[in-house]
Amino acid sequence: MSTPAADGFRMPAEWERHSRCWMAWPCRPETFTGGIDAACAAYAEVAQTIAQFEPVAMVCNQADVAEVSLACGPGIEVLPMPISDSWVRDTGPTFVVxxxxxxxxxxxxxxxxxxxxxxxQVDADLAKRMLEHLGLPRYQAPLILEGGSFHVDGEGTLITTEECLLNPNRNPNLGKAEIEEYLKEYLGVRQVIWLGQGYELDETDGHIDEIACFARPGVVLALTTDDTGDANFKIFQDNLDRLKSARDAQGRELEVIPLRQPERRDHNGVRLTLSYTNFYIANGGIVMPAYEDAADDEAFRTLRKVFPDREVLQVLALDIVKGGGGIHCITQQQPTG
Structure with missing residues (x-):
């Protein structure tokens, strides 16, 4: 079977032009222990905010179509497809051009x-259903992988974590070199930068979008903390060291811009993965989280400075994070090509 790279495809950077943003409606009450109604309201606000910049398609179960249409309002396309959870970054396809x-x-x-x-299983089948709906070619990768576990610069470089991709609960029979080769073949990248661990107690086993992301080629935003008593302190410091010593596919050193982690907050005895790198880049806009935290304004100013040509909007994301992810986790960009 051919691969995207062999056929001349690559994964574009998130800041390249989109035709739409995909989302999936909350449908599993046990996921959102803060209340599924609150989660739905937060998802709707994210969808409406992104729709100011680009079209949004919301996948939902057939029984929820009327509720979703009413909650999201006009301008949001509602598409019935079977789902059992609502993290389309991980369950939907990764688009390549x-x-x-x-x-x-x-x-x-x-x-x-x-x-x-x-x-x-219905979530494992979602990518196929979405691509069939769109009438787009589908490459079935022989690799367990979630879209939130990697980030690309569109110029051949990918960042990820060893904690997630090398976890024996994903691809126990594959080594680091074999996984790298699959990333290169299916995403069209040439250089893989490995960070160590992800956010403490992250249910995803260290997704990259909770701790770091590309802002543009050669520039990475990375979560940091000055609290030496925080378990994330050593994790983030090690990741900063790795980023600063890395080279991208073009041979460049990386400029690393820090984003201060919000204050620790627990929910039902579990630490919330509060992160400012978990944002969505839309056409002409940035949709980023707010947490009712003292660091919200600082993060907003940083992103506005890093993305001077985009309008930066904040959405209160606590009710999303209580489900285990953030704004980037519930969205998936479809590039125009």
Missing amino acids: GGPGQVAGVDWGFNAWGNNYPDH
């Missing part, structure tokens, strides 16, 4: 973040 106007999708294997949830 080829020649002029060429767009395809990579369908990764999905096992619910290391078999955390046994009833995930």
Whole structure:
């Protein structure tokens, strides 16, 4: 079977032009222990905010179509497809682009973040259904992988974490070199930068979008903390060291811009993964989280400075994070090609 790279495809950077943003409606009450109604309201606000910049398509179960249409309002496309959870970054396809106007999708294997949830088969089939709906070519990758576990610069460089991609609950029979080769073949990258661990107690086993992301080629935003008593202190420091010593696919040193972690907050005895790197880059805009934290304004100013040509909007994301992810986790960009 051919691969995207062999056919001239690559994953574009998130800041390249989109045709739409995909989302999936909350449908699993046990995921959102802060209340599924509050989560739905937060998802709707994120969708409405992104829709100020680009079209939004919301996937939901057939029984929820009327509720979703009413909650999201006009301008949000509602598409009934079977789902059992609402993290489309991980369950939907990763879109790749080829020649002029060429767009395809990579369908990764999905096992619910290391078999955390046994009833995930409809989510494992979602990428295929989305690509069939769009009429786009589908590359089925022989790799368990989630879209939130990697970030690319569009110029051949990918960042990820060893904690997630080398976790035996994903691809126990594959080594680091083999996984790198699959990333290169299915995303069209040439250089993989490995960070160590992700956010403490992250249910996803260290997704990169909770701790670091590219802002543009050669520039990475990374979460930091000055609290030496925080378990994230050593994790983030090690990741900063790795980023500063790395070179991208173009041979450049990376400029690393810090984003201060919000104050620790627990929910039902579990630490929330509050992160300012978990934002969505839209056409002409940035949709970023707020947490009713003293660091919200500082993070907003940083992103406004880093993205001077985009309008930066904040959405209160606590009710999303209580489910285990953030704004980037619930969105997936479809490039124009």
